Amino acid sequence: MSPVSFADLPNNTNSSWWRDAGMRRGMLHVSILYTAVYSLGYDGSLLNGLQGLPAWQSNYEQPAGVQLGLIAATYYLPKIPTTFVVAWMVDRFGRKIPLYVGAVFMLAGAIVGGLTHTRAELMGARVLLGVGTAFAQITACSLIPELAHPRVRHMAGGFLNTTYFIGSIFSSWLCFAMVYYPGGGSDNWSWRIPTLLQGIGPVILAAGVWFVPESPRWLVNKGRTEEAHAILAKYHANGEMQDQLVLLELHEISTSVEKDRQTAAGGWLSFFQTAGNRRRFFVIIMIGTATQWIGNGLVNYFLIPILRTVNITQPAQTTGINGGIAIWSWFAAMLGASLSDKFGRRSLFLTSLLGCLACFVFITALSGSFASSGNKNTGIAIIPFLFLFNSFYAIAFTPIPLLYVPEISPFALRAKSAALLLLSQNIAQAFNQFVNPVALAAIAWKYFIVYVAVISLYFVLFYFFCRETKGLTVEEAGLVYDSAVMRKRGADMEAAVEEEAQGDEKDIGDGKEISAHFEERRI
Structure with missing residues (x-):
């Protein structure tokens, strides 16, 4: 039986979500x-922007090298142990309480x-x-796919990380405006205002979470199946409790939770x-x-020191x-995010890595040429490649990881897989944030050669180890890293569940078409 989309199931919703x-x-x-991700992006450009303001530099005594590295790394170091606490709290107390905790700490x-x-x-x-x-980030990553309607789940997950740049745009241009703050950016309020406005994101999050429902999967796991059923019906079928899609979702969630308990x-x-x-x-x-290690950590957080290596130092220019x-x-x-389903996750990863590699080769060559010749035009020529690098990075490594990692993980490990992804990011970023400014201060443009080698290594790793999930059902994607034997066992299990579902059709209304859709299980 060929896989069938949820779009084919009878569902009490409009075919267009916005209607x-x-x-x-x-x-x-x-x-x-x-x-949650907006707040992460706000900080991503804030530190860069603040470094371009004379008042900030003066107040903190021109931090550079180790001092600047410590300031940057203190944002990421506490995330490492916090990841395990959040993973435990999300499973124990649900999704909403950790979101409130995150908002309070951020504010x-x-x-x-x-x-x-x-x-x-x-x-x-x-x-x-x-x-x-x-x-906030770990909890949001877990809750979004659990709340989103199946037809828009890929879109909701794929666009999550793109909001990083909304925060980044806001903070970076706010810092640019502060260059023209009365006093020419020399007043302390020129950097205090952007820093205080970092609290806008957590205020919106704390106020909005009050209206966000709890995870249906967590509710089922805690024996509160009726509450989960009501939430699914309200948002996935406009309150129709006997909607076939809702009943299928509830059955799959209950089956998955029970299997996880048994095993x-x-x-x-x-x-x-x-x-x-x-x-x-x-x-x-x-x-x-x-x-974090293909150059974005260097460009996003230490753009100002990079520009200084080619003598671009004016606050209006850098900000x-x-x-x-x-x-x-x-x-x-x-x-x-729009192309991931059309061209595939693996293809975009490889395209991104090749583009980043080419850009860093040019950035390295131009930086070395400027260092030897001092030609102003050579230094300015680096700027387009910084833009190109960020575009190649963002086309894959911003939207796809938070979509791909849950796809390749079985239901029982999806939350921990998201936590593991963020844990590895935070460890890498904490290391990056300390090493990058020290290396830039010590060897300047020669440090870019290290990134050329690292990006090349990652291209090889992704080529041989990353597998495609485009066009696969959730169950098929969740098995792409298993052996042929495990995939056969997974298929046998699905067949057994489908047989069970056929026996349950009497209890869910008409139900004659539902068994045909049980190949899209445990989403």
């Missing part, structure tokens, strides 16, 4: 959860950061922000118990570290370039 009241409400909730970090006077106080504020964004699946050690899970573990870490890159990257990320 359907229930699906519009659901997408509004998804948009509220997007503020506290924004307020403290905007009122600081010393480097120690600044680093303390960044610790609060790091903890808060870890809570005791879902613990962290499950990643090492089968060959398929060990492959997933490696691929998830490969993707997570690649998102303007920072803002322009943010807008450019956002469009590229939106394009990548």
Whole structure:
């Protein structure tokens, strides 16, 4: 029997989500959860923008090298242990409480950061922000696919990380405007205002989460099946409790939860118990570290020192370039999210890596030429390649990881797979944030050669280890890293569940068509 899309199931919704009241409400909730990644993006360009403001540099005594690295890394270091706390809390207390915790920490970090006077106080504020964004991001990544209607789940997950650039655009251009703040950017409020406005995202998140429903999967796991049924019916069928799609979703969730209980699946050690899970573990870490180690951490957080290596130092120039890159990257990320189903995840990953590699080769060559000749035009020629690099990066490594990792993971490991992805990203980023400014201060443009080698290595790894999931059902995608034997067992299990479903048709209304759709199970 060929796989059938959820679009073919009888469902009490409009075929276009924006014309359907229930699906519009659901997408509004998804948009509220997007503020978690928005806050991450705001910080991503904020530190770059602040470095271009004379008042910030003066207040913190021109931090560079190790000092600048410590300031940047304090945002990511606390995320490493926090990841395990969030993964436990999300499973124990549900999705909403961790979102509130994240919002409180982020808001506290924004307020403290905007009122600081010393480097120690600044680093303390960044610790609060790091903890808060870890809570918010991990929880949002888990909740969005659990709430989104099946027909728009790929879109909701794919566009999640693109909101990073909305925050990035806002903070970068706000810092640009502060260059023209009365006093020419020399007043402390020129950097305090952008820092305090970092609290907008967590305020929206805290206020909006009140209206966001709890995860139906978590409710079923806690024995609150009727509540889960009501939520699915309200947002996926405009309140129709006997809707066939809703009944199928509820059946699949209940079946998955029961299987996980019987097999005791879902613990962290499950990643090492089968060959398929060990492959997933490696691929998830490969993707997570690649998102931080192919040059974006250098360009996004240390753009100002990079521009200084080619003598571009004016605040209006540096903050303007920072803002322009943010807008450019956002469009590229939106394009990548739109193309992931058409061209495939693996194809976009490889295209992105090749483009990043080519850009870094040119950036390295031009930087070396400027260092030897001092030709101003050579230095300016680097700017287009910085824009191109960000577009190649954003087209794949912004939208796809948070879509691909849940796809390749069985239901019992999906939340922990998302946590593992973010854990590997945070470890890589914490290392990056400390090493990058030190290396730039020590060897300047020669440090770019390291990234040429690293990007080349990742291209080889992705070519041989990354498998395509385009066009596959959720169950097929969840088995692509398993052996042929495991895939056969998965097919046998699906056949058994379908046989069981046929026996249940009497209990769910007409139900004659539902068994044909049980190949799209455990989504």
